[in-house]
Amino acid sequence: MSCPAIFGDYALPTKLGSSFYHAQLNGVVTIVAPGTNVNGIRLGTGTALAVTDAVVVLFAATSAPSGYSDTSKQIAYQLGGVRGTHIDLVIPAGLGLYAATGMNIQFCLNYDIL
Incomplete structure:
Protein backbone atom coordinates (compact mmCIF):
# COMPACT_ATOMS: atom_id res chain seq x y z
CA MET A 1 0.00 0.00 0.00
CA SER A 2 1.28 3.47 -0.77
CA CYS A 3 0.53 6.84 0.79
CA PRO A 4 -0.61 9.46 -1.73
CA ALA A 5 -0.06 13.15 -1.11
CA ILE A 6 -3.54 14.54 -1.66
CA PHE A 7 -4.38 18.23 -1.65
CA GLY A 8 -7.96 19.02 -2.58
CA ASP A 9 -8.85 17.10 -5.71
CA TYR A 10 -5.35 16.52 -7.07
CA ALA A 11 -2.12 14.83 -6.03
CA LEU A 12 1.28 16.50 -6.17
CA PRO A 13 3.92 14.63 -8.17
CA ASP A 53 -8.25 15.95 14.50
CA ALA A 54 -5.63 13.61 15.92
CA VAL A 55 -1.99 14.22 15.02
CA VAL A 56 1.09 12.10 14.47
CA VAL A 57 4.35 13.75 15.46
CA LEU A 58 7.54 12.61 13.68
CA PHE A 59 10.68 12.93 15.78
CA ALA A 60 14.31 12.87 14.61
CA ALA A 61 16.43 11.89 17.61
CA THR A 62 19.11 9.54 18.91
CA SER A 63 16.55 7.83 21.18
CA ALA A 64 12.78 7.40 21.24
CA PRO A 65 10.56 10.16 22.63
CA SER A 66 8.53 9.42 25.76
CA GLY A 67 5.35 10.43 23.92
CA TYR A 68 3.94 12.83 21.33
CA SER A 69 4.47 15.84 23.61
CA ASP A 70 8.12 15.11 24.52
CA THR A 71 9.79 18.54 24.42
CA SER A 72 13.30 17.12 24.87
CA LYS A 73 13.32 15.65 21.35
CA GLN A 74 13.47 17.42 17.98
CA ILE A 75 10.20 17.40 16.03
CA ALA A 76 10.84 16.76 12.35
CA TYR A 77 7.24 17.02 11.14
CA GLN A 78 3.64 16.84 12.32
CA LEU A 79 0.77 15.21 10.40
CA GLY A 80 -2.86 15.72 11.27
CA GLY A 81 -6.39 15.75 10.00
CA VAL A 82 -7.56 13.41 7.28
CA ARG A 83 -5.40 14.37 4.32
CA GLY A 84 -2.03 13.27 3.07
CA THR A 85 0.88 15.61 2.72
CA HIS A 86 4.04 15.94 0.66
CA ILE A 87 6.85 16.08 3.23
CA ASP A 88 10.12 16.02 1.19
CA LEU A 89 12.43 16.34 4.18
CA VAL A 90 15.84 14.76 4.86
CA ILE A 91 16.69 13.51 8.36
CA PRO A 92 20.46 13.73 9.01
CA ALA A 93 22.55 10.58 9.44
CA GLY A 94 22.78 9.16 12.95
CA LEU A 95 19.27 10.15 14.00
CA GLY A 96 16.40 7.72 14.32
CA LEU A 97 12.92 8.38 12.99
CA TYR A 98 10.06 7.93 15.45
CA ALA A 99 6.31 8.49 15.24
CA ALA A 100 4.11 9.27 18.22
CA THR A 101 0.46 9.98 18.89
CA GLY A 102 -1.94 9.96 21.81
CA MET A 103 -4.91 8.48 19.94
CA ASN A 104 -5.66 5.55 17.65
CA ILE A 105 -4.81 6.75 14.17
CA GLN A 106 -4.14 5.12 10.81
CA PHE A 107 -0.66 6.26 9.80
CA CYS A 108 1.35 5.78 6.63
CA LEU A 109 4.75 7.16 5.65
CA ASN A 110 6.90 6.64 2.54
CA TYR A 111 10.65 7.10 2.93
CA ASP A 112 14.09 6.24 1.54
CA ILE A 113 17.10 5.29 3.59
CA LEU A 114 19.89 7.08 1.72
Whole structure:
Protein backbone atom coordinates (compact mmCIF):
# COMPACT_ATOMS: atom_id res chain seq x y z
CA MET A 1 0.00 0.00 0.00
CA SER A 2 1.28 3.47 -0.77
CA CYS A 3 0.53 6.84 0.79
CA PRO A 4 -0.61 9.46 -1.73
CA ALA A 5 -0.06 13.15 -1.11
CA ILE A 6 -3.54 14.54 -1.66
CA PHE A 7 -4.38 18.23 -1.65
CA GLY A 8 -7.96 19.02 -2.58
CA ASP A 9 -8.85 17.10 -5.71
CA TYR A 10 -5.35 16.52 -7.07
CA ALA A 11 -2.12 14.83 -6.03
CA LEU A 12 1.28 16.50 -6.17
CA PRO A 13 3.92 14.63 -8.17
CA THR A 14 6.00 13.04 -5.43
CA LYS A 15 8.65 10.34 -5.57
CA LEU A 16 7.40 7.53 -3.36
CA GLY A 17 10.01 6.06 -1.09
CA SER A 18 11.32 2.55 -1.54
CA SER A 19 10.26 1.83 2.06
CA PHE A 20 7.03 2.52 3.88
CA TYR A 21 5.47 2.25 7.31
CA HIS A 22 1.72 1.66 7.52
CA ALA A 23 -0.10 0.75 10.75
CA GLN A 24 -2.74 1.62 13.28
CA LEU A 25 -0.72 3.75 15.69
CA ASN A 26 -1.30 4.63 19.34
CA GLY A 27 1.79 5.58 21.31
CA VAL A 28 5.42 5.67 20.14
CA VAL A 29 6.95 3.55 17.37
CA THR A 30 10.46 3.39 15.90
CA ILE A 31 10.33 3.65 12.11
CA VAL A 32 14.11 3.76 11.50
CA ALA A 33 16.62 3.13 14.30
CA PRO A 34 19.56 5.56 14.61
CA GLY A 35 22.08 2.81 13.81
CA THR A 36 20.32 2.07 10.51
CA ASN A 37 20.48 5.70 9.41
CA VAL A 38 24.09 6.01 8.25
CA ASN A 39 23.53 8.41 5.30
CA GLY A 40 20.20 10.09 6.04
CA ILE A 41 16.50 9.42 5.53
CA ARG A 42 14.38 11.16 2.89
CA LEU A 43 10.71 11.44 3.83
CA GLY A 44 8.35 11.39 0.86
CA THR A 45 4.64 11.46 1.68
CA GLY A 46 2.66 10.86 4.82
CA THR A 47 -0.96 10.29 5.73
CA ALA A 48 -2.68 10.40 9.11
CA LEU A 49 -6.30 9.27 9.11
CA ALA A 50 -8.53 9.58 12.16
CA VAL A 51 -12.12 10.36 13.02
CA THR A 52 -11.01 13.40 15.01
CA ASP A 53 -8.25 15.95 14.50
CA ALA A 54 -5.63 13.61 15.92
CA VAL A 55 -1.99 14.22 15.02
CA VAL A 56 1.09 12.10 14.47
CA VAL A 57 4.35 13.75 15.46
CA LEU A 58 7.54 12.61 13.68
CA PHE A 59 10.68 12.93 15.78
CA ALA A 60 14.31 12.87 14.61
CA ALA A 61 16.43 11.89 17.61
CA THR A 62 19.11 9.54 18.91
CA SER A 63 16.55 7.83 21.18
CA ALA A 64 12.78 7.40 21.24
CA PRO A 65 10.56 10.16 22.63
CA SER A 66 8.53 9.42 25.76
CA GLY A 67 5.35 10.43 23.92
CA TYR A 68 3.94 12.83 21.33
CA SER A 69 4.47 15.84 23.61
CA ASP A 70 8.12 15.11 24.52
CA THR A 71 9.79 18.54 24.42
CA SER A 72 13.30 17.12 24.87
CA LYS A 73 13.32 15.65 21.35
CA GLN A 74 13.47 17.42 17.98
CA ILE A 75 10.20 17.40 16.03
CA ALA A 76 10.84 16.76 12.35
CA TYR A 77 7.24 17.02 11.14
CA GLN A 78 3.64 16.84 12.32
CA LEU A 79 0.77 15.21 10.40
CA GLY A 80 -2.86 15.72 11.27
CA GLY A 81 -6.39 15.75 10.00
CA VAL A 82 -7.56 13.41 7.28
CA ARG A 83 -5.40 14.37 4.32
CA GLY A 84 -2.03 13.27 3.07
CA THR A 85 0.88 15.61 2.72
CA HIS A 86 4.04 15.94 0.66
CA ILE A 87 6.85 16.08 3.23
CA ASP A 88 10.12 16.02 1.19
CA LEU A 89 12.43 16.34 4.18
CA VAL A 90 15.84 14.76 4.86
CA ILE A 91 16.69 13.51 8.36
CA PRO A 92 20.46 13.73 9.01
CA ALA A 93 22.55 10.58 9.44
CA GLY A 94 22.78 9.16 12.95
CA LEU A 95 19.27 10.15 14.00
CA GLY A 96 16.40 7.72 14.32
CA LEU A 97 12.92 8.38 12.99
CA TYR A 98 10.06 7.93 15.45
CA ALA A 99 6.31 8.49 15.24
CA ALA A 100 4.11 9.27 18.22
CA THR A 101 0.46 9.98 18.89
CA GLY A 102 -1.94 9.96 21.81
CA MET A 103 -4.91 8.48 19.94
CA ASN A 104 -5.66 5.55 17.65
CA ILE A 105 -4.81 6.75 14.17
CA GLN A 106 -4.14 5.12 10.81
CA PHE A 107 -0.66 6.26 9.80
CA CYS A 108 1.35 5.78 6.63
CA LEU A 109 4.75 7.16 5.65
CA ASN A 110 6.90 6.64 2.54
CA TYR A 111 10.65 7.10 2.93
CA ASP A 112 14.09 6.24 1.54
CA ILE A 113 17.10 5.29 3.59
CA LEU A 114 19.89 7.08 1.72
